[in-house]
Amino acid sequence: MKRKFETEVIHHGYDSKDFLGSLSAPIFQTSTYTFETAEQGERRFAGEEEGYIYSRLGNPTVNILEEKMALLENGEAALAFSSGMAAVSAVLVKLTKANDHILCSKGIYGCTFGLLDLMNEKYQIRSDFISMESEEEIEVAIQPNTTCIYIETPINPTMKIIDLEMVARVAEKYEIPVVVDNTFSSPYLQRPLDLGCDIVIHSATKYICGHGDVIAGIVVGNKDFISDVAMTTQKDIGGVISPFDSWLLLRGLKTLPLRMDRHSSNAEKVVEKLKEHPKVKKVFYPFDSDNPDYHIAKKQMSQGAGVISFEIEGDKAEAQALLNRLTFMKIAVSLGDAETIIQHPATMTHAVIPEEERLKMGISNSLIRMSCGLENWEDIWEDLQASLNLVGEHAHSS
Ligand SMILES: *Cc1c(COP(=O)(O)O)cnc(C)c1O
Numbered sequence: 001m002k003r004k005f006e007t008e009v010i011h012h013g014y015d016s017k018d019f020l021g022s023l024s025a026p027i028f029q030t031s032t033y034t035f036e037t038a039e040q041g042e043r044r045f046a047g048e049e050e051g052y053i054y055s056r057l058g059n060p061t062v063n064i065l066e067e068k069m070a071l072l073e074n075g076e077a078a079l080a081f082s083s084g085m086a087a088v089s090a091v092l093v094k095l096t097k098a099n100d101h102i103l104c105s106k107g108i109y110g111c112t113f114g115l116l117d118l119m120n121e122k123y124q125i126r127s128d129f130i131s132m133e134s135e136e137e138i139e140v141a142i143q144p145n146t147t148c149i150y151i152e153t154p155i156n157p158t159m160k161i162i163d164l165e166m167v168a169r170v171a172e173k174y175e176i177p178v179v180v181d182n183t184f185s186s187p188y189l190q191r192p193l194d195l196g197c198d199i200v201i202h203s204a205t206k207y208i209c210g211h212g213d214v215i216a217g218i219v220v221g222n223k224d225f226i227s228d229v230a231m232t233t234q235k236d237i238g239g240v241i242s243p244f245d246s247w248l249l250l251r252g253l254k255t256l257p258l259r260m261d262r263h264s265s266n267a268e269k270v271v272e273k274l275k276e277h278p279k280v281k282k283v284f285y286p287f288d289s290d291n292p293d294y295h296i297a298k299k300q301m302s303q304g305a306g307v308i309s310f311e312i313e314g315d316k317a318e319a320q321a322l323l324n325r326l327t328f329m330k331i332a333v334s335l336g337d338a339e340t341i342i343q344h345p346a347t348m349t350h351a352v353i354p355e356e357e358r359l360k361m362g363i364s365n366s367l368i369r370m371s372c373g374l375e376n377w378e379d380i381w382e383d384l385q386a387s388l389n390l391v392g393e394h395a396h397s398s
């Protein structure tokens with residue numbers, strides 16, 4: 001990175017001189033591009049001449065976003081997708097063939113789990129889920145047909161942290177690519193490629209967008225891998241992002257550092273308060289000094305981001321009542337928006353997981369997950385505290 005992150009996130013990948021002086025990147029709302037001659041069309045299709053052909057294969061607004069994201073993650077190239085899941089699918093399908101094996105961290109995003117299940121059912125691509133706590137545990141789990149190691153960290157919603165440098169070290173020995181879903185940190189707080197991992201995925205719907213108005217995904221990696229994906233699983237499956245959504249992400253990205261600083265500091269303050277509250281049993285946050293993985297978090301993340309989970313002294317009905325009593329905090333899944341949003345994982349984001357398995361993952365009926373927004377933290381805490389104070393105060397039937 002030539003200049004500091006806060007400068008590059010605004011300027012990199014775009015020069016107004018190339019676009020009639022337009023300060024804001026223009027939205028190229030076009031599906032196709034005209035050729036001056038038939039021969040030029042022939043050269044473009046043959047790859048002998050640079051230039052746009054059709055927006056599923058490339059679009060100037062989308063390319064500005066991709067160039068910016070590549071730099072922010074310190075990768076060679078990037079691709080933007082219509083959703084985080086389109087990005088995950090394009091990568092996993094690219095890296096595997098029938099009868100391969102994928103090694104995953106425990107507790108991955110529900111739809112990613114669903115995709116792996118589908119790949120197993122249709123193509124006998126087996127996945128194993130391990131805690132990835134030590135080199136030995138990973139080495140034992142690697143099979144001769146393992147073609148991908150897939151990680152999420154921090155793990156949602158229990159905020160377990162996986163040591164990315166350690167995993168990358170083991171994977172290198174076996175020449176297995178390491179894919180990291182970096183959605184919960186954003187490149188401002190954690191850059192997996194700098195730690196030796198190979199591919200980064202984002203649900204850009206979350207912190208990259210930051211305003212709760214776009215569904216999108218990003219993949220960052222080396223030039224060969226990215227161009228391979230562009231020419232196969234992106235082009236032929238077709239989960240491409242629209243020019244307008246790319247523009248909204250470019251707009252959101254300009255304030256990413258400011259937003260992540262505020263999300264993190266708000267969350268840290270709320271965590272301190274939650275830990276002192278008598279109705280709170282347990283708090284889960286990467287940068288909480290009581291988190292058993294705190295030392296790993298400190299090593300690879302610069303701040304803890306905005307997501308906090310906590311367990312209350314109460315059952316499912318109490319958890320639901322707590323959510324219902326909140327005033328401005330909204331009940332919603334997703335994360336990384338300006339608004340503080342709160343949800344009940346056992347009945348919402350993690351409802352599809354069989355109860356026994358869910359409890360083993362640490363997701364009890366009294367667990368609540370919140371994404372700290374950009375509001376004043378004292379207002380967030382006041383709303384939450386008022387509702388927490390009433391936990392267990394009312395008789396209920398359940
Ligand atoms: C939301 C999310 C996804 C899926 O992204 P979409 O944009 O909703 O398709 C994948 N991974 C993580 C960690 C997420 O939070």
